[in-house]
Amino acid sequence: MQTLTFHLDTDTSDKAIAKALGKPFAPPHTMQAEWSLLDTHDWALWQAGYSLEQAQCDRQTRCVLYQRQSGAMQGMVTTTMPRFIWQMPPSPLRDRLAPLWGSRALLPLLHLTRHATCWQRFDDDGKLLVTATCHRFTTIEGEAVGCWLQLQPCRGYHDALAPIQRRLRQQAGWLPGKQGVVAQLLAQFGMAPPVAKPLTFDRTTTAAIALKKAMRHQRAIMEAQQQGIIDAVDTEFLHRYRVALRRMRSLLIIAKPMMPPGIHRQLTNHCKQLAALTTPARDADIYWLNMVTGSGGSEEKLAQLRHFNQWLQQRQQAAYRALCLAFAQPHDAATWKLLKEWKPKKGGGRQPARKMVDRSLHHQFQRLLRDSDAITQSTSDKRLHKLRKQIKHLRYTLECFASLLPAKRRERALHQLKTVQRHLGMLQDICVQQQLLREFSATLDNHNSPESSRHIIQEIGHDLKREHQRCKQEIPHQLRLLRDNKALCKLAANGDQQ
Amino acid sequence: MKVIALYSLKGGVGKTTATVNLAHLAATHGARTLVWDLDPQGAASFYFRIRDKVSGGRKILYKETLLHRAIRGTNYELLDLLPADISYRHLEIALNAERKHEDLLGNCIQSLRQEYDILFLDCPPGISRLSEAIFRHADLVLIPSIPTILSMRTIKRIIDFRSKKKLTNSRVRAFFSMVDRRKRMHIAWVKRIEEMRPLMLNARISALSEVERMGEQRAPLTATHPTGRASMEFRKLWQEVIASI
Numbered sequence: 001m002q003t004l005t006f007h008l009d010t011d012t013s014d015k016a017i018a019k020a021l022g023k024p025f026a027p028p029h030t031m032q033a034e035w036s037l038l039d040t041h042d043w044a045l046w047q048a049g050y051s052l053e054q055a056q057c058d059r060q061t062r063c064v065l066y067q068r069q070s071g072a073m074q075g076m077v078t079t080t081m082p083r084f085i086w087q088m089p090p091s092p093l094r095d096r097l098a099p100l101w102g103s104r105a106l107l108p109l110l111h112l113t114r115h116a117t118c119w120q121r122f123d124d125d126g127k128l129l130v131t132a133t134c135h136r137f138t139t140i141e142g143e144a145v146g147c148w149l150q151l152q153p154c155r156g157y158h159d160a161l162a163p164i165q166r167r168l169r170q171q172a173g174w175l176p177g178k179q180g181v182v183a184q185l186l187a188q189f190g191m192a193p194p195v196a197k198p199l200t201f202d203r204t205t206t207a208a209i210a211l212k213k214a215m216r217h218q219r220a221i222m223e224a225q226q227q228g229i230i231d232a233v234d235t236e237f238l239h240r241y242r243v244a245l246r247r248m249r250s251l252l253i254i255a256k257p258m259m260p261p262g263i264h265r266q267l268t269n270h271c272k273q274l275a276a277l278t279t280p281a282r283d284a285d286i287y288w289l290n291m292v293t294g295s296g297g298s299e300e301k302l303a304q305l306r307h308f309n310q311w312l313q314q315r316q317q318a319a320y321r322a323l324c325l326a327f328a329q330p331h332d333a334a335t336w337k338l339l340k341e342w343k344p345k346k347g348g349g350r351q352p353a354r355k356m357v358d359r360s361l362h363h364q365f366q367r368l369l370r371d372s373d374a375i376t377q378s379t380s381d382k383r384l385h386k387l388r389k390q391i392k393h394l395r396y397t398l399e400c401f402a403s404l405l406p407a408k409r410r411e412r413a414l415h416q417l418k419t420v421q422r423h424l425g426m427l428q429d430i431c432v433q434q435q436l437l438r439e440f441s442a443t444l445d446n447h448n449s450p451e452s453s454r455h456i457i458q459e460i461g462h463d464l465k466r467e468h469q470r471c472k473q474e475i476p477h478q479l480r481l482l483r484d485n486k487a488l489c490k491l492a493a494n495g496d497q498q
Numbered sequence: 499m500k501v502i503a504l505y506s507l508k509g510g511v512g513k514t515t516a517t518v519n520l521a522h523l524a525a526t527h528g529a530r531t532l533v534w535d536l537d538p539q540g541a542a543s544f545y546f547r548i549r550d551k552v553s554g555g556r557k558i559l560y561k562e563t564l565l566h567r568a569i570r571g572t573n574y575e576l577l578d579l580l581p582a583d584i585s586y587r588h589l590e591i592a593l594n595a596e597r598k599h600e601d602l603l604g605n606c607i608q609s610l611r612q613e614y615d616i617l618f619l620d621c622p623p624g625i626s627r628l629s630e631a632i633f634r635h636a637d638l639v640l641i642p643s644i645p646t647i648l649s650m651r652t653i654k655r656i657i658d659f660r661s662k663k664k665l666t667n668s669r670v671r672a673f674f675s676m677v678d679r680r681k682r683m684h685i686a687w688v689k690r691i692e693e694m695r696p697l698m699l700n701a702r703i704s705a706l707s708e709v710e711r712m713g714e715q716r717a718p719l720t721a722t723h724p725t726g727r728a729s730m731e732f733r734k735l736w737q738e739v740i741a742s743i
Contacts, residue, residue, distance in 0.1 A: 155571030
């Protein structure tokens, strides 16, 4: 659902906002509450656009699962502040969080006072069209933190948003931001992963310089996430670190012909080691993510799976410890230093960057065509995973050198690549889940665990198998669409002409 | 997601009123709720002040994107509506024409599962292919019934139809609606409620002027008169419904 968020000056009055919104808005109602932003430290909820929010009002605690884009999703009233999910009163919200049951505490990230003023616009029939909410945040001591205006259309009435947005731009010069209130608040307090600006290259840039710049850019992104991973602020830091690492590996493949072999080998091996360290931490998150967004199982089932959650958590914590240790090694800093120092081989990397990108795209696409041609519903998971990596490599090349490529064509190609990747990613996630279940089952046998746990694991295993088959059926069709994507074919054809 | 169908062979027994109020109660209890107004009369859409028009008409049965695009938010948090459309009068034709491997209503319900906790189906009166599909996919079929001989006969008919077609997946419950305490026959039937257990729920909805006024206010009674007698009766009904699903 499309929600517009405007960051306003802290001294903007309600009167000024009402004036900017115009007359058809109903008189406002206001609410002041002590407000805590809670987090489950759960990438799954974060990635799905959810945050846990808790407001204390009239000695009652209102706990809501807050969807960052579309506003509050679920509310409940409790007399005490829940510290763990199992302390929440029975409700659909608790059911939704049940997969994280027992494993993750609700951690208060921010504690502020929120003063909210709400205006609503109705049509002639009295149907609600748009809700405008002004959120003013202050610290508990009363120091102003920020002021945001949020415009939220009622589902199916998005058309009503455009005239209001136009009016706000014309009357008050307010433009919507890209992030929601919670994300902006977290960023203000340094609790959200930093977002890097995209790189731009001009047409005269040589291949070696462009590659060097792109690799340093990815390294800067990795460095920016590192502290967040060490402090365990949110698993999103790890996710972004991994994406930057994968992009770095893609760039290293392109840089191979022009990079001194020794440096190339060292960097490639180091990236590979880091990727291996991040994987187990991420695998556990994948499981939790799929449990939250998927069926998740009944409450009884999940309560019995508490051991499995604990096992996953231990595994993840061990992986985090290993990764943090790797960051502290002098070898890590020394290897990354090579990125700044390397010089291209004699005669290498002097061609324009655009030429290098075109050629790389051509080779990658040709390889993709060759490998995807024989893909059927019975192709092995291993081969599909390999194909997924190739598609990622192609996508990262398009994204890293985006400014060198025609925008429309690039976006169309990226859209199709992302769609295929999503399908292949879902399949890979299921494989990861199956692998984790197998490993956990092995520990169950050793400890002589109850029959019921084994039975539940078996049931989940069957569900995953069905899901796996369903995902696999879709992949050949998606690959056909990718092969026929005109934008991608044209982008790849440029390299052929050279 | 739980699917609750408000269904009856007879018209004017309070299906839509019950749907609207129960759905509002479900949403206030924190469940993401959707009401699907399957009745071409569009009364549920009217109560929620939403136009009874769906772009694409009954094509939404075939295309998931159209189905999701047709959903409208109501004035109440967590409560959405899939409005009625005049083309639903041809729903029977679509269901009759569905091929063996197709399951139009089932596919639609499946695609809504991720997004909602409870789906209320406000069904049109009559017994048809749509009724079969509803019995196949609903977790609970709620039959509002006026305490009269003809209405009670209707319930028997529905249950016979269900057994004959072997559509025994869903649970069937009935409740007395539009109960008038001034009428002897109504009182007599209400007294016999224990004999009709577990089919008949304990909660009953009285024939009150405030229920009739819902049409003027175009809002659920549980929202406009939360402490009124009718609201209390709907609350009791909701408690029993929760226990049944």
